[in-house]
Structure formats: C-alpha cells, structure tokens
Amino acid sequence: MAYYLEKISQTKGHQEILKQIDLKIEENEVFAILGPSGGGKTTLLNILAQIDQPTSGRFYGDNDAQPKGILVFQDYRLFPHMTVVQNITFGLKMRHIPKKARLARAAEIMKTMGISDLAKRYPDELSGGQQQRVALARALILKPKLVLMDEPFSSLDEGLRLEMLNFVKQLQQQFQLTIIFVTHYKNEAYLLSNQVAILIDGTVMQLDEPAHLEQAPANLAVAEFLGQANFIPGTWIDKTIKTAIYQGPVTWHTAKKPVTPTLYIPFAQFLQLTVSDYPAFKAQVLDHRWIGNLERVTLQVGTTVLSVNLPPNAVTTGESYDFYFKQLPVVY
Amino acid sequence: MLTKKKLILLLSPFTIFFCFVFVSAFIKSIVTSLGYYPLMGLKTLTFKYYMTALQDKTFLTTSLRTFCFALLSAGLACLGGLALALVLQRSTGPVGRFGFKLAQLPVMLPHIFVILALLQLLSQTGLVPSLLVHLGWLKGPQHFPLLVNDPLQIGIILTYLWKEIPFVIVSLMLVLRSLDRRYSAVGQNLGASKLQIFWHISLPMIQPALLNAFIINFSFNFGAYEVPYLLGNPRRELLPVYIYDFYVQGDLTQMPLIMSLNILLSLFAVLCAGAVLYLSRRLPGGHLGGLK
Amino acid sequence: MSRKVIQRSIIIIIFALLILMPLAVIVFLSVGQQWHYPRLFPGSLDWGYYFRQLTTNVELLSSLRASLLLAGGTIILTLVIAYPTAIALAYYTFPGKRLFSVCVYLPLIVPGIALLTNIDFMMIKYSLTGTFFGVICVHTLFCLPYAVKLLVDNLVLLKNRYEVTGRNLGASPWQTFFKITLPLSKPGLQGALMMTYIVSMTQYLATLMVGNGNYLTLSVRMFPFTQEGKYQIAAVYGVTFMLVTLVPLFILDSLLNRQRKRG
Numbered sequence: 001m002a003y004y005l006e007k008i009s010q011t012k013g014h015q016e017i018l019k020q021i022d023l024k025i026e027e028n029e030v031f032a033i034l035g036p037s038g039g040g041k042t043t044l045l046n047i048l049a050q051i052d053q054p055t056s057g058r059f060y061g062d063n064d065a066q067p068k069g070i071l072v073f074q075d076y077r078l079f080p081h082m083t084v085v086q087n088i089t090f091g092l093k094m095r096h097i098p099k100k101a102r103l104a105r106a107a108e109i110m111k112t113m114g115i116s117d118l119a120k121r122y123p124d125e126l127s128g129g130q131q132q133r134v135a136l137a138r139a140l141i142l143k144p145k146l147v148l149m150d151e152p153f154s155s156l157d158e159g160l161r162l163e164m165l166n167f168v169k170q171l172q173q174q175f176q177l178t179i180i181f182v183t184h185y186k187n188e189a190y191l192l193s194n195q196v197a198i199l200i201d202g203t204v205m206q207l208d209e210p211a212h213l214e215q216a217p218a219n220l221a222v223a224e225f226l227g228q229a230n231f232i233p234g235t236w237i238d239k240t241i242k243t244a245i246y247q248g249p250v251t252w253h254t255a256k257k258p259v260t261p262t263l264y265i266p267f268a269q270f271l272q273l274t275v276s277d278y279p280a281f282k283a284q285v286l287d288h289r290w291i292g293n294l295e296r297v298t299l300q301v302g303t304t305v306l307s308v309n310l311p312p313n314a315v316t317t318g319e320s321y322d323f324y325f326k327q328l329p330v331v332y
Numbered sequence: 333m334l335t336k337k338k339l340i341l342l343l344s345p346f347t348i349f350f351c352f353v354f355v356s357a358f359i360k361s362i363v364t365s366l367g368y369y370p371l372m373g374l375k376t377l378t379f380k381y382y383m384t385a386l387q388d389k390t391f392l393t394t395s396l397r398t399f400c401f402a403l404l405s406a407g408l409a410c411l412g413g414l415a416l417a418l419v420l421q422r423s424t425g426p427v428g429r430f431g432f433k434l435a436q437l438p439v440m441l442p443h444i445f446v447i448l449a450l451l452q453l454l455s456q457t458g459l460v461p462s463l464l465v466h467l468g469w470l471k472g473p474q475h476f477p478l479l480v481n482d483p484l485q486i487g488i489i490l491t492y493l494w495k496e497i498p499f500v501i502v503s504l505m506l507v508l509r510s511l512d513r514r515y516s517a518v519g520q521n522l523g524a525s526k527l528q529i530f531w532h533i534s535l536p537m538i539q540p541a542l543l544n545a546f547i548i549n550f551s552f553n554f555g556a557y558e559v560p561y562l563l564g565n566p567r568r569e570l571l572p573v574y575i576y577d578f579y580v581q582g583d584l585t586q587m588p589l590i591m592s593l594n595i596l597l598s599l600f601a602v603l604c605a606g607a608v609l610y611l612s613r614r615l616p617g618g619h620l621g622g623l624k
Numbered sequence: 625m626s627r628k629v630i631q632r633s634i635i636i637i638i639f640a641l642l643i644l645m646p647l648a649v650i651v652f653l654s655v656g657q658q659w660h661y662p663r664l665f666p667g668s669l670d671w672g673y674y675f676r677q678l679t680t681n682v683e684l685l686s687s688l689r690a691s692l693l694l695a696g697g698t699i700i701l702t703l704v705i706a707y708p709t710a711i712a713l714a715y716y717t718f719p720g721k722r723l724f725s726v727c728v729y730l731p732l733i734v735p736g737i738a739l740l741t742n743i744d745f746m747m748i749k750y751s752l753t754g755t756f757f758g759v760i761c762v763h764t765l766f767c768l769p770y771a772v773k774l775l776v777d778n779l780v781l782l783k784n785r786y787e788v789t790g791r792n793l794g795a796s797p798w799q800t801f802f803k804i805t806l807p808l809s810k811p812g813l814q815g816a817l818m819m820t821y822i823v824s825m826t827q828y829l830a831t832l833m834v835g836n837g838n839y840l841t842l843s844v845r846m847f848p849f850t851q852e853g854k855y856q857i858a859a860v861y862g863v864t865f866m867l868v869t870l871v872p873l874f875i876l877d878s879l880l881n882r883q884r885k886r887g
Contacts, residue, residue, distance in 0.1 A: 051517045070521060077518045081536045081617040090532070092524040122619050142522070342712040343724070345705045346768070350727055354760050357739075357746040363743070394724060415637060423632045431636040434643050440869055441647075442826035442843040448858050449646030457647075494646065500678055522806050548732050555735025558828045562851060572737040576829075579741045591745070594738035605733045 001062040002026050003146065003178065008057035010043050010202075017043045019202045021057070025180060030172055032193035033182040036225055040202040041182035043073060048180065049121050061146075065216055069148040069180065074134040074155070084134050085110075085119040091142045105141055112138045112174075129160045138177035140175060149181035151165075153188055165191055186210075186226060198222050215269065216253050219264060220332040229266040232308040234331070236261060245281045247303040251328045261331040267296070267309045271323050278325035284313045299323075358598075365592035372584055381592040391574070391593060398571035401485055402553035405492045412493065413500025414538075418530075420501065423509045432505060435498040446491045447562050454487070455480045480563050485570070487563035487576050496549045497606075503545045504538050511537050536617030543612040545607045554601060571597070647866070653859035677860045683845070688864060691825055693842040697760040698824040699817055702767045706816060707809075709768075710775030728772050731765045736829065739765075744833045754836035764831040767823045771816035778812025814880060818873055825869055842868075 003025040010018040019038045022110075025031045035041055046052040048059055061067040070091075078087050088109065089102040097105075107272075110116045113133045114243040119244065123131060131153070139147055153161045169192060172179055183189055190210040195224045198206045198213070217223035224231070234243035241250045243263050252258055265271065271280060283299035285305075287319040294309045315321060367378040383389060420431050438446075453459050461476035470476060480487035515537070519529040560570040575597075578590055612618055653659065655673050656666025669735060677684060712718075713725060731739060743762060753759035786808060790800040828843050835844075842865045849858035 046517075049521045051521055066522075069519075073518065077515060079515060079518070079533065080620050090519075090524075093532075094519075094524040094528050096524065136520070339712060339716050339718060342708040342716075343718075344708075346709040346728070349705050349761075353743060353765050354727075354739075357742040360746045360749070361742040391844045415791065416635070419632050419635050423629070423636060425629075427633050427636050431639060434640050437643055437647075437870070440822045440826075440873065441844075442828065442865070444828065444843055444846045444850060444858075445650060445865075446646050446860055448653070448855060448862060449649040450848065452649050452855055453658075454647075457660075459664065466664060472656075494642070498643070551735060555737045555739070557737050558847065562847075572735070575737050575741065576629065579744075582634070587745070594742055597738045598734045601735050601738075602730075602733055623747065 001064065001145065001178075003059070003061045003067060005048075006058050006060070008044070008047060008054045008059065010040070010052070010210075011045065011055045014231065017202050018047075018054070021199075021202075023197060023207070025178060026195075027175055027178055027196065028172075030058075030169070030179045030181070030193045032189035032196045033180065033199050034184070034186055034189040034196050035182070035199035036184055039103075039199050041184075041199055042074075042150055044148050045069075045180070045182055048146075049148055065190060067146055069140055069146040070144040071148040071150065072135050072139050072149040072152060074133075076123075076124075077133045078131055078134055078138070080123055082122075083119065084115065084121050084123075084126070087123070087134055088137045088141055090138060096152070100137065101126040106137075109137045109141045112140075112171075120154060128156055129164065132156070132164060137172070138173070140177075143175075143286060147177050147179045149179060151183055152181055154183065154185065161188075168192065198225065200225060216330070217264075217332075220264075223264055223332060227270065229264060230308075232263040232265065232306070234261050234263050234305065244304045245283075246329070247307070249328060252287055252329045252331050254332065258332055264330045264332055265306065265308070267307055268294075269309075270326055270329075271308045272326055273310070273314060273321055274324065276324040276326060280323040280325050282320055282322050284320045285317050287317060288315060358595075361591040361594055364588050365595050367588055368569050369584075369588055372587070374588065378419060381389070381588045382596070384589060384595060385592045394569055395597070396575050397568065398554060401488075401570065402550050405489045405553050406496070406546050406550040408489070409493055409496035410500055410542055412497040413504065413545070414542060416497065417508060418534075419500045420505065430445050430591050432501070434613070435501040435505075436496040439502060441495075443491055443495060443556075444562075446494045447559060450480060450487055450490060450563070454490075472574040480589070481565050483565045483568050485560075485564065485568065488559050488570075491559050492553055496545075496552075499549070500542070500545045503541050505540050507541045532616075537620070538619050539615055539617040540612050540620065543608055547608050550608075551601055551605065555597070631702070632747045649857045650862045650866075653855050654863045656856075659856075674860060674863060677857075678864065681860075683840075684861065684864060685841055687842050687845050687861065688868065690839045691843075691865075692868070693756070694759055694763060694831065694839060694841060695821050695824040696758060697766060698763040699820050701760050701764045702771050702820045703816060704811065705764065706768055706771035706775055706812070710772050710779055710812070711805075713759040713772065714776045715781035729769050732769050740829055740833055747834055753834055756839075759831060759835045759839055762822075762834045763824045763827055766827065766830065767820040768825060770819040774808065774815040774819060778809055778815070782808050811880070818876065822869060822873070825865070 005021050005023040005025075009016070009022040019085070021044065023031075024076055025220075033041055033044065043052065047054045048069045050066075050068045051071070053233055059067065078084075079090065084091065085106050086104045086105070091103045092105065106119075110119060110301065113136065115130060115133050115137065118130060118134070123134070126134065142223050149168075153164055154315065157166060165188065168179070171177065179192075186196075194209060195211060196208060197204050198218075201223050205222045206213065213222075214226060214228075217226055220231075223229060232243045232245060233242045235243075237247075240248050240327075241261050242265060246263060250261070250263070252261075282283050283301045285297060286300050286305070287298040288295045290312070291309070293312070295312050295314070297310050297315055299306050299308060365381055367376055367381060372469055416431075416435075420428050420435070422428075423431065425438055451458065454461075456473045456476050456478070461470060461473040464470035464476065465473060479490075515533050516529045519533045524532065555572055557572040557576050560573050561576075564573060575590065575593060578586065579594075629784035652666060652669075655669050655671050657670055657673070659665070709728065713721070713728075718724075740762070743765075747753045747758050752761075786804050787800050790804045791797075795803065825841070826843055827841075828847065831839050831841050831844050832847075842861050846858045846865075848862045849855075849861070
C-alpha cells in the first residue's frame with residue numbers, strides 16, 4: 001500500500017512550519033526526509049504519527065483513510081519507570097492482549113533485536129545503542145506497516161551508527177516495512193534510501209535519487225544545505241558569467257535565469273585535470289589531504305581559495321595546473 | 333577540587349546544628365523516658381514508663397483517633413490536589429496560570445487565617461447560617477450542623493484541606509510540567525487511550541512526588557497543635573492537644589512518661605513515613621532512573 | 625472541546641473563590657464595624673480603622689517588629705547552614721549520604737508536638753528558652769528542609785561544569801566561588817530566602833513555647849484574640865501579616881520573573 005501526503009500545511013501561531021507538502025511514499029521502501037534543523041521535519045513526522053493534526057491537507061493510504069505511523073523518537077523516550085520488557089509490551093497491553101501472549105511476542109522480538117538478556121533492566125541502565133534497539137522493539141512488536149523514525153542515528157557513535165543503519169535495513173526487509181525517516185545527515189539518507197526529499201523552511205525543495213541530488217541541486221538553498229561545494233559570486237556579461245576565477249559560458253537548472261548568478265562548483269565530479277571542451281582556470285595547489293580513496297585539494301586562483309576532490313597523487317603542493325570543467329558549469 | 337577536606341567543611345554546619353538542636357533534644361528525652369531524671373532524684377534505668385504509656389487507654393484511643401484523622405485528611409488533600417493539578421495542567425490559558433498563582437497563596441499563610449475565617453463563616457452564629465436563615469432555608473441558626481468544634485473534626489479537616497490541597501498542587505505541577513507531555517505523546521502513538529495514558533504513564537511518574545507530599549501532610553496533621561486546639565471537640569481530643577496539656581501542666585514527676593509518649597510517637601511517625609517511601613519504591617514509578 | 629474548557633474554567637473559578645474567601649472575610653473583619661450575628665454584612669466599613677491601628681497600636685507594632693526580627697535571624701542562620709549542605713548533597717557522593725539527607729527532612733516527619741516538647745525540655749536545661757537564639761534555632765530547624773531542597777534542585781540543574789571551567793581558566797577556589805558558584809545559585813538562594821521567610825513568619829507553637837512568651841509575633845498574637853472571640857483585632861493582625869508577606873513576595877517574584885525573561 002502506497003501512502004500519500006496531500007497539500008499538508010501546519011501553522012503554529014503566525015509561523016508557517018509546513019507549506020503544502022505533497023509526497024508519495026511507495027510500499028516497502030525506505031523514504032528519507034533530509035533537511036536542516038528547524039525545517040519542519042519533526043512537525044511532519046508528528047502529523048504522520050497522528051500526534052498532531054495538520055492545519056490543512058491530508059495523509060492517507062491506498063486502502064487506509066487514516067494511516068497511523070508508529071514513531072521511534074529521536075531521544076527514544078523509553079518510559080523511565082518501566083523495565084525493558086514492560087516498555088516493549090506497552091502497546092500490546094493498551095490493546096488488552098493477554099499477558100501470556102504479550103510476553104511470548106516480546107521474547108520473540110527481543111531475540112530478533114538481540115536484547116533478550118536486557119529484559120529486566122531499566123532504561124537508565126542501558127547504553128544508547130541498547131536504548132535504540134528497545135525503542136525499535138517497542139514499535140515493531142505492534143506489527144506496524146508504517147514506521148516513522150526521527151533522527152534515528154544522530155545520537156550514536158560513528159561505529160554504532162553504521163551497525164544500526166545496516167540493522168534497520170535488514171529489519172525493513174524482514175518485516176516488510178515502509179519506513180519514513182528524517183535526518184540532517186545526508187550520508188545516512190543516502191545509505192538507507194533511494195528516494196530523498198529535501199525539506200527546507202517547510203517546503204519540499206527537491207525529491208530525487210542521491211546521486212542526482214548532488215550533481216544537480218534544484219536551487220541554491222538545496223546546494224548550500226548539501227554543502228561540499230564552492231560558491232563563487234559573479235555578474236552577467238550577456239550570456240556569459242564573470243567571476244574572480246572564471247569567465248565564460250554557463251548553464252542553469254532553475255526555471256528562470258538567476259538575477260545575481262553564483263557559480264556552483266561541487267568538490268566532487270566537477271573539476272578535472274584532463275582536457276575537456278570547458279577550460280576553467282589555472283590554479284596553484286596550496287595543500288592536499290588524504291580523505292579515503294581521494295584527496296581534498298586546496299587551490300588558489302588570484303585571491304580566491306577553493307577546494308576540490310582529485311585522485312591521489314594527481315598534484316604536488318606549490319605547483320600550478322590548468323583545470324577543466326567536466327561539463328558546462330552551473331550557476332544559481 | 334571535590335576534596336575530602338572541603339566536603340567535611342561543607343557538611344559541618346548542618347551536622348553541628350542538627351546535633352545541637354535535634355539529636356541532643358532526642359537523647360535527653362530518651363534518657364528521661366528511661367527513668368533517668370536527676371532533677372527529681374530518679375536515677376535508675378527502667379522501661380516502666382513505656383509500659384505505662386502502652387497500657388494507657390486514653391493515650392491509645394487518642395493516638396488511634398489522631399492516626400485515622402491524619403490519614404484521612406492527608407489522603408483527601410492528595411486526591412483533591414491531584415485532581416486540581418490535572419485540571420490546571422490542561423488549562424494552558426490565562427485562567428490556568430491564574431489558578432496556579434492562587435494555589436501558591438495558602439502555602440504562604442498560617443493556619444490561624446483559615447481558623448478565623450471558618451469561625452466567622454461556619455460557626456452557628458456565622459455568616460453561612462445567617463445567610464441560610466435570611467433565605468428561609470433554615471428555621472434558626474441552631475439547626476445549622478455543627479461544623480467547628482464538632483465531634484467529626486470537620487472544621488479541622490477543612491482547615492487542613494485549605495492549606496494542603498494547594499501544597500499538593502504546587503508540588504505536582506512542577507513534575508507534571510517537566511515530564512508529562514513528552515511521554516504522553518509516546519503513549520498516544522503506541523495506541524493508549526487518555527485514561528490509559530493517565531493510569532500507566534502520568535500517575536506512575538508523579539507518584540513519588542504525590543507520596544512525598546502525603547508524608548509531609550500526614551506528619552503535620554498528626555503532630556500539629558494549634559488547629560485542633562481551636563477547632564477541635566473537647567470530648568474527642570486529638571493527640572497534640574493531649575500531649576501539650578500534659579506537658580504544660582508542669583508536673584515534673586510526669587516528665588519521664590511524657591517523654592516516652594514523645595519517643596513512641598516519633599518512632600511511629602518515622603515508621604509510617606518509611607513504610608510509605610517503601611511502598612512508593614515498589615509501586616510503578618518507584619524506579620524513575622536518571623531520566624527527568 | 626470548548627465545553628471541556630468551560631468545565632475546567634468553572635472548576636478553577638470555584639477553587640479560586642474558596643481560596644480567596646477566607647482572605648476576603650479577614651479583610652472585611654478588620655475594617656467592618658459591628659459584624660455580628662445575624663448581620664450578613666458589616667454595619668459600616670471604616671477603612672481608617674485599620675490604619676489607625678497600624679499607626680497607634682503599640683502591641684501590633686511590637687508584634688510586627690518581633691516577627692521581622694525573628695524572620696531576619698532565621699534567614700541568616702538557615703542560609704548559612706543550608707547553602708554548604710546543598711552544595712555537598714548536589715556535587716559529592718559520600719558514605720552515609722542517604723542518611724544525611726533523611727536527617728535534613730526529619731523535622732518534617734517527626735510529629736511537631738513531640739519534637740517541640742523535646743526541644744523545649746532540652747533548651748530549658750541550657751537556659752535557651754526565651755532567648756532570640758533559641759527561637760531562631762527552632763525556626764531554622766523547620767526551614768532547613770525547604771531551603772536545602774530548593775538549593776539542591778537549582779545546583780543539580782547547573783551541575784558543576786562552570787566551576788570546572790573557571791578553575792581550568794585559572795581562577796582560585798575563592799574566586800571561583802564568588803564569581804561563578806554564588807551568582808549562578810542566585811535563583812536557588814532567592815527561592816530559599818522567600819520560603820524561609822514564610823516558614824518563619826507562620827510558626828506558632830515553636831515561637832510561643834521556646835520563646836517563653838517573649839516573642840509575640842503576628843501569628844502568635846492572632847491566636848488568643850481568635851480564641852476570645854475578638855475577631856476584629858485578630859483580623860487587623862491578619863491583614864498586617866498579609867501586608868508584610870504577600871505584598872513583598874509578590875513584588876520580589878515579579879521582579880525575578882522580569883529578570884529571568886530578560887536574561
């Protein structure tokens with residue numbers, strides 16, 4: 001069953017938190033909503049979890065007029081006065097499932113989560129990763145079709161984060177879940193999901209696959225949020241742009257030609273040393289740093305300093321090189 | 333910087349003060365209650381005063397009456413305070429804020445205020461009987477039920493409720509404001525009804541604060557003198573009045589007996605408080621962890 | 625939805641009336657003439673009567689002075705004891721900590737009558753009954769639980785991370801205390817001060833018994849007048865009590881709120 005968000009708006013006081021959100025979420029997919037803090041992500045999740053009512057618009061499924069997502073909170077919100085097993089069986093108890101059946105299902109889900117030996121502990125006696133597994137178990141024991149996750153990995157350590165990410169992916173397959181999760185870490189979104197919606201200032205600015213998102217952000221706000229790029233201000237001279245480092249033809253992805261153009265040069269996949277039809281500039285290498293299988297190179301053109309990712313050992317510090325754009329450069 | 337020397341320095345003011353005022357008073361009264369009272373020439377240690385106290389019918393019935401009375405009035409205050417705190421918490425507007433401000437008022441005033449007002453309002457020559465007579469609902473003021481100095485201690489209970497319901501409200505509101513809304517959202521999302529959220533989430537979380545307030549109110553009602561003295565019924569005396577009268581008679585030969593009564597009462601009150609605290613730990617909500 | 629709001633408002637209004645009624649009765653008692661059975665309203669209201677009492681009644685003024693003196697002494701003694709105790713309870717773990725905090729609360733648990741007769745009995749021996757020091761000691765005993773609780777709550781909230789920062793930046797222990805710890809615990813100290821003032825002002829039996837009748841405070845004097853049926857003069861003392869507690873506390877509280885908003 002697919003889910004639809006139709007023109008969902010939320011106003012609190014005079015502040016518009018969400019503006020006419022339209023989205024379609026397919027069955028059994030992991031759908032990421034990516035955006036900066038304060039962009040309305042948590043408000044949207046609360047609406048999908050039926051904790052809040054939207055000011056206008058509706059949320060429905062193919063054969064469910066009022067679907068309710070089970071929410072895994074960012075701070076987990078395990079009930080501090082209940083043990084792990086009491087937390088996990090809370091939802092079943094509220095549905096008046098007999099105790100025996102509750103415990104049987106709890107045992108099963110705790111085994112899946114690998115937390116069987118924590119049953120009698122209280123939340124303040126658990127680590128962050130354990131708390132998250134309990135919070136997931138508390139949601140999944142209700143056999144929900146739709147699971148909502150608010151910044152699920154943001155409070156975990158780097159190593160644990162990858163482990164939990166893979167674990168959630170595996171759970172999604174195993175339980176045939178539709179997962180909507182919000183995050184402000186783009187890598188989390190890319191690792192979990194093939195469809196990413198960018199939510200900034202209460203508006204879905206772009207809905208795309210991760211690769212395309214990085215290559216062609218819909219507007220300057222998205223490009224700036226995704227980061228990992230140089231933004232060089234410039235002026236128009238007819239149809240070419242004039243900036244401190246580059247003068248020549250450009251293209252744009254926005255509907256209208258930008259009034260005050262900003263040249264957009266992402267670190268990755270945009271500049272190369274190989275000759276192409278689009279010469280860029282001559283630049284001196286100030287520094288290069290190892291960042292995994294690439295190098296982050298700091299360049300200087302005149303007084304402007306910019307960064308770019310290049311293959312290892314392509315350049316030497318202090319030398320100058322001619323750079324080329326892979327394709328026609330983009331302005332916003 | 334958190335050194336042992338500094339800790340001793342920090343703890344000593346209270347320790348010295350407490351030993352001087354509290355501990356020494358109790359040591360003296362324990363010693364006296366055991367029959368060592370040189371002023372009266374008593375120097376042999378004995379349990380006979382405790383035996384006398386525990387066989388004294390008046391003392392025992394007065395104690396039982398006072399215990400039941402204190403339990404009832406503290407319980408009513410907690411129930412009333414809980415209900416009103418929930419109403420106030422749900423009223424987020426100016427009316428709710430006004431109500432919370434008002435709840436702090438009785439905490440600041442002495443009991444004698446309510447006593448005075450109750451006497452003017454509810455005694456048989458008070459304003460309420462007058463009003464009822466004026467309205468023709470009552471033939472004469474003597475038909476108005478006895479509400480002060482009455483055998484059921486209604487006047488005293490009303491006084492305590494006026495002071496203690498607001499005290500419970502103030503204690504609970506602080507906890508309710510910080511805890512409840514976040515966790516009730518979780519409960520709602522997991523499918524709990526409003527009643528279930530109250531019973532399984534809110535109530536366990538405020539239970540420790542509620543029982544703490546109960547202990548303070550119970551102990552006060554059990555041991556306070558001024559209200560029962562002015563509003564109590566002389567034939568159904570309450571314990572504080574009984575002991576005070578006994579003490580101020582000034583019969584020094586009775587001191588060991590009075591002190592043994594005091595020690596028994598103190599032990600009893602501490603045991604009651606301990607039992608309530610133990611109960612509070614064992615009930616849902618007894619383990620609140622570090623999560624606040 | 626709106627019906628529930630109305631229901632709640634009605635409950636709160638009834639609650640407010642019940643809280644305010646005794647206070648209104650006392651105010652009218654203090655200025656009303658001949659308010660006896662079967663009159664529903666005072667014969668006449670004489671607002672000047674209260675103020676004439678306030679300026680000419682020597683007993684009233686001496687009561688007021690006794691109340692304020694005792695409250696002042698109690699505040700100083702309480703804060704001197706409560707503040708270090710609260711710092712220890714908030715920042716240190718030590719063996720016997722639970723027992724220690726139980727001791728702080730013990731005066732609220734032990735029945736007042738037993739505690740007071742015991743203390744009075746002990747103080748007679750040390751000739752402390754009837755002395756200023758004796759009375760403020762007993763008041764302090766009842767103020768400490770509240771003062772310590774308010775201070776600990778405030779200190780726990782701050783943790784002692786700012787002190788650590790201060791020391792790390794090179795401040796001496798005393799500098800750290802005066803420049804960091806003390807200013808940060810201002811809200812807690814103010815709360816403790818207000819609560820101590822209230823608890824001291826409202827004490828009855830402690831003041832009467834240990835004070836041996838030497839300190840006839842406002843709440844002590846209201847007692848015999850009420851007992852003898854002299855409601856009007858009792859109410860005059862009551863109104864004076866409200867003037868010196870509710871009014872300054874209300875002003876202080878709103879000043880603090882404004883400061884907090886600005887901060």
